[in-house]
Structure formats: structure tokens, C-alpha cells
Amino acid sequence: MRRAAAEHGIERIRSRVPAEHRSHFDALLAEAQSTYRIRDERIFHGDAPATGLARRAILAAGARLARERRLDQAFHLLDATPEEIIALLEGRGGPSGDELAERSRWRLETSMSAAPATLGLAPSAPPPPEWLPPPADRLARIVATVMSLLFDVRADTAPPANSGTIKKLKGFPVSPGTYEGLARVITKVDQLPEVQQGEVLIAPSTGPTFNVVLPLIGALVTERGGVLSHAAIVSREYGLPGVVGCVGAVKAATTGQRVRVDGGTGELWILD
Numbered sequence: 001m002r003r004a005a006a007e008h009g010i011e012r013i014r015s016r017v018p019a020e021h022r023s024h025f026d027a028l029l030a031e032a033q034s035t036y037r038i039r040d041e042r043i044f045h046g047d048a049p050a051t052g053l054a055r056r057a058i059l060a061a062g063a064r065l066a067r068e069r070r071l072d073q074a075f076h077l078l079d080a081t082p083e084e085i086i087a088l089l090e091g092r093g094g095p096s097g098d099e100l101a102e103r104s105r106w107r108l109e110t111s112m113s114a115a116p117a118t119l120g121l122a123p124s125a126p127p128p129p130e131w132l133p134p135p136a137d138r139l140a141r142i143v144a145t146v147m148s149l150l151f152d153v154r155a156d157t158a159p160p161a162n163s164g165t166i167k168k169l170k171g172f173p174v175s176p177g178t179y180e181g182l183a184r185v186i187t188k189v190d191q192l193p194e195v196q197q198g199e200v201l202i203a204p205s206t207g208p209t210f211n212v213v214l215p216l217i218g219a220l221v222t223e224r225g226g227v228l229s230h231a232a233i234v235s236r237e238y239g240l241p242g243v244v245g246c247v248g249a250v251k252a253a254t255t256g257q258r259v260r261v262d263g264g265t266g267e268l269w270i271l272d
Contacts, residue, residue: 031135061089071097079103108188112204112224149228166271171246173266174227175235179219180260180271183253186210200261202253202268206231214238219261221246221268235263243268 017025062074087094129140184199195213205224222231225244235242241263253270260269
């Protein structure tokens with residue numbers, strides 16, 4: 001059923017391509033179909049299970065060290081390097097429990113916006129795509145486009161517009177529709193159980209962890225991300241009014257305030 005629907009959708013798009021360009025369209029489509037699974041399978045059959053297994057192993061080792069009173073909490077070991085974990089388990093020194101606790105605290109409490117734009121020397125520009133063979137040229141261009149749509153943030157430092165008690169912020173519109181409800185500001189994933197039915201979720205950014213609360217909310221606003229970010233995609237999939245790249249939304253809104261989201265214009269209105 002899903003394959004038939006996908007094939008019907010492809011044929012509908014193909015019918016809009018001028019006849020003289022359809023062979024080129026077919027060649028590009030075949031190229032995209034043959035390479036996309038590499039990305040898909042790497043994530044779901046490589047990275048995700050391996051990350052989960054590694055995390056469970058580290059937590060098991062952390063539980064052992066916590067029982068020996070060498071750590072305050074098992075999860076603090078997640079902030080040790082592989083060499084430090086081995087040294088701790090073999091009794092050859094390593095960071096103290098207090099040091100790992102401080103690393104964990106810093107990681108959990110520090111905003112992504114505090115990260116430097118680059119590490120080490122400033123990166124050089126990539127080689128011009130036209131220097132590459134045609135297939136690699138196309139791949140380089142689409143990767144640059146997708147990365148921009150995923151991560152570019154609005155560089156708008158203008159203060160929110162105020163009208164009495166009403167404040168308006170502007171971001172990227174990514175999923176149409178308007179919705180008015182109470183705000184739920186989320187800055188850490190352990191706040192997700194607090195989300196209530198019908199609230200407007202406002203966060204610095206979202207990831208797969210947020211999927212569990214999406215059926216509850218009425219609209220979604222993030223400070224980061226572009227039109228292909230996680231928040232943008234799930235807003236469209238769930239039919240939620242969505243705005244991303246809405247800089248300052250987390251500080252401007254407070255949980256419990258009434259807000260209105262316009263996913264067609266990219267506006268967030270704080271009404272009280």
C-alpha cells in the first residue's frame with residue numbers, strides 16, 4: 001500500500017516534468033533512490049543501536065563504580081573518555097567522582113548556543129562543486145543545501161515588537177495554521193512529562209525524544225533550526241502549526257502564558 005502510494009506520488013510529479021526533460025529526471029531520481037538508503041540504514045542499523053549498546057555498557061560500568069562509592073551517580077560516567085573509563089575500572093586512577101559530577105552538571109546545564117562556532121583553526125571553504133565529477137557535484141550541492149535548511153538560524157537581533165501587554169516574535173513558518181493556547185517552555189528533556197494536553201510547546205530545539213509528547217500539543221515553536229529541522233518535519237507530519245528559528249522565544253515566553261502561533265507567517269504572539 002505504501003509503495004503503491006509512493007509510486008503514484010512519483011508519477012504525479014513526473015507528469016509535471018516537460019517531456020524533453022523526463023529522461024534526465026528519471027536518471028536523477030534513480031541516483032537519489034540508490035544513495036538515500038545508505039543514509040537511512042546507517043542511522044537505523046548502525047549508529048542508533050551501537051549508541052544505545054555503548055550507553056548501556058557505560059551505565060553498567062558506572063553502576064559498579066557507584067556501588068564502590070567512586071561515583072555519585074552511574075550516569076556521571078557518560079562524561080568520561082574511553083581511556084578514563086578503562087583506568088577507573090582497572091583501578092589505575094582516572095578522574096574523581098566530583099570531577100565527573102561537575103562535567104555532567106556542565107553538560108546538562110549549558111545551552112547549545114554557548115558552543116563555539118568552530119574548534120581550532122577557522123575552516124577553509126570547500127572545493128567548488130564544479131571541480132567534481134557530475135554525480136559528486138550534485139551531491140555536494142544538495143548536501144550544502146540540506147545542511148543549511150537543517151541548521152541555519154535567523155540572524156535577527158531586533159527586539160520583539162510590543163503592543164501593550166502583547167509581544168510578537170518572528171521566526172520561519174514551517175507548518176501552516178494558527179493555534180492559541182497556554183505555553184509550555186521546555187529547556188531540558190526531563191521536563192517533557194510536564195507537558196499537558198493542548199499546550200504550545202516552546203523549546204530551544206527538538207529531537208526524537210520530543211516525539212512522545214507531540215500528540216498532546218497544539219503548536220510547536222523552536223529557537224533553532226531550518227525548514228528541514230526535526231521540529232519543522234514533525235510539525236508538518238502531525239499537522240501542527242509550526243515556527244522554527246524564533247530567536248528569543250524561550251526567554252520571552254513563560255509556562256502558563258497564553259500565546260498564539262501562526263505557522264503561515266512564522267509569528268509567535270505572547271498575549272499576556
